[in-house]
Amino acid sequence: MIIYLVRHGETIFNARRILQFPDTPLSERGVEQAMRVARRLAAAGIVRILSSDHLRAQATAQAIRKAIGESSPEPSPDTLSGGQGSQADPSAPSQSLRLEIDPILRERDFGSYRGVAYDDLDEDIFAPDHIPPGGESVAAFEARIAQAWERVIADALAIEAEGGDGDGESGPSPALAVVSHGLVCDLLVRNHLRLAPGIDPAGIQWRNTCVTEIERDIEDRWQVTRLACTAHLEGMDLAPLSSLGHV
Template structure:
């Protein structure tokens, strides 16, 4: 068995360095990235794709699933960390590194 871990394509929030909301879709560049990756993986022998239910992840996984014929399963447990009240905030204005292991975002979740 081979396991591939793939990050979603670019979103407008990624490009703007903003902590994004769950339903942030891929940007036009992100759609192109997903389609290029799907084309590369078309004949990779994929049988199953498991994706979070976040829009950007689903859009990326759907492109790969369509190209490869692999079954797509949506799994909410694959969501990224909930950044709570920091969602929608530019990284530059945050007083702490949002990805820091011991940082607890207001109304968000910890790594523990």
């Protein structure tokens, strides 16, 4: 069982280092990144996708869902014929693939700072005791992401119970994809996960559409086996990334 933790594709606000709104769309480069990570994960055995409700995450999740559908050898008859309760989309995945949107996975709420460039901030909005006006404190954010992780674990265990472990011959074991945000990914790794031997978090960069793979170790503990991988972005012209450029 693998959980694929994916950061959303780039937005113009990412590239310009501006704190984002929930409805910020992907940039042209972000769309290409989403397509690339989607192709990477198309044959990974993903049977369920959880996504933040922010537009940039949903767009990335939809790209992954579409790629999985295109890799399926036989779309369902209802999907192809546009039967009752379905849309005639030949690229849509079978009904066994679920995409669920959950606000608990959204990025930290920076309140009235949304739309403000990092360079124009007069204070450290990431300080532990700082509460953005109309936004979310560090404590509230951490509590929410702790609940989000419980949701992710529950879904992963349900997938295991429904689909078994796989035999390695008929394809990969059923997997779960989680599409979220830079601060969410960082908090999950730092507060809720172990690191497999050889995984070094020093200097980690949560680039857009980076993929983190999470599996259980021999003691049944969830651990990171691949951290913030961007191999699928090789050859792309990427925007500079600062220590604050992951929101």
